Amino acid sequence: MDIWTILEYAAWALSFVFGALMLYDMVRIDTTYDNDLLTSSREGEIEAAAERHVI
Template sequence: MNNFEIIEYAAWALSAALGLWMLFDMIKTNLAYNEDLLTSSKEGEIDDALVIDPTHQGGHR
């Protein structure tokens, strides 16, 4: 096995890991938010619907 094959297998492993991470994140997001909120295109709708800790709003208020 030469260096190119090792790099190729590492790239496939990284690709699979990223794919699984995205799948996990998609499932987690779909369970946390309803479909209407996720597919809304109205600006500010998501920000208004989320409950954000006031101490983490970047110094606002």
């Protein structure tokens, strides 16, 4: 095996690990928080209210 083949296998292994971590995080977040909380825009409303300037 040359160095490029080893690097290719390492890249595939890293992509698998990152994919598994993202899947684990998705399941953990989905079971921890309610869907209404995750899709709310309350933070955006708070930031928009803080940016209003009254002259």
